[in-house]
Amino acid sequence: MKLKEILEIVNGKEVYVDNEGVYDIDFKSAFGSDLMSDALCHLRDADETELLITGLANMQIFHTASTLDLAAVLLVRGKNVDEHMIKGAKMSNISLFITNYTMYETCGRLYEKGLGK
Numbered sequence: 001m002k003l004k005e006i007l008e009i010v011n012g013k014e015v016y017v018d019n020e021g022v023y024d025i026d027f028k029s030a031f032g033s034d035l036m037s038d039a040l041c042h043l044r045d046a047d048e049t050e051l052l053i054t055g056l057a058n059m060q061i062f063h064t065a066s067t068l069d070l071a072a073v074l075l076v077r078g079k080n081v082d083e084h085m086i087k088g089a090k091m092s093n094i095s096l097f098i099t100n101y102t103m104y105e106t107c108g109r110l111y112e113k114g115l116g117k
Contacts, residue, residue: 001026001027001110001113001114001115002023002024002025002026002027003022003023003025003027003072003097004023005113006027006051006074006110006115007097007099009109009110009113010074010099010101010106010109010110011099011100011101012074012097012098012099013097013098013099014095014097015075015081015085015086015089015096015097015098016086016089016090016095016096017095018071018089018090018093018094018095019071019093019095022071022072022095025048025049025071025072026049027049027050027051027115028049028050028115028116029049029050029051029115029116030050030051030052030053030074030107030110030115030116031043031046031050031051031052031053032053032054032076032103032106032107033052033053033054034054034055034056034103036054036056036060036061036063036064039052039054039064039068040064040067040068043068043070044068046068046069046070047069047070048069048070048071050068050070051070051072051073051074051115052064052065052068052070052072052073052074053073053074053076053103053106053107053110054073054074054075054076054103055075055076055077055079055103057075057079057080057081057085058085059084059085059088061073061075061094062088062089062091062092062094063092065092065094066092066093066094070094071094071095072094072095072096072097073089073094073095073096073097074097074098074099074106075096075097075098075099076098076099076101076102076103076106077100077101077102077103078098078099078100079098081096081098
């Protein structure tokens with residue numbers, strides 16, 4: 001599923017795009033968690049076709065996404081993103097998006113539309 005479709009499904013907005021090529025990635029699945037240790041454990045074989053969905057709005061998400069070679073992170077619950085977070089995204093080469101939906105609703109909407117099936 002392309003990122004534009006993902007963003008339409010969850011009424012998502014672009015916060016920072018590291019590379020416009022992120023819109024051309026065919027995302028195969030997503031993983032939702034606020035525990036980056038869970039993400040590291042369950043996504044150890046992930047690549048840029050995996051989308052990390054989280055409500056954790058701190059620099060740890062970029063360390064995790066970078067370690068896992070992910071291209072994008074989607075923040076839920078309309079988290080506030082400050083300049084420090086945007087700088088972290090830039091330094092990590094990770095694109096960052098946001099939705100106002102909860103984690104549950106975000107994951108449910110994407111799964112219902114076929115992401116990860």
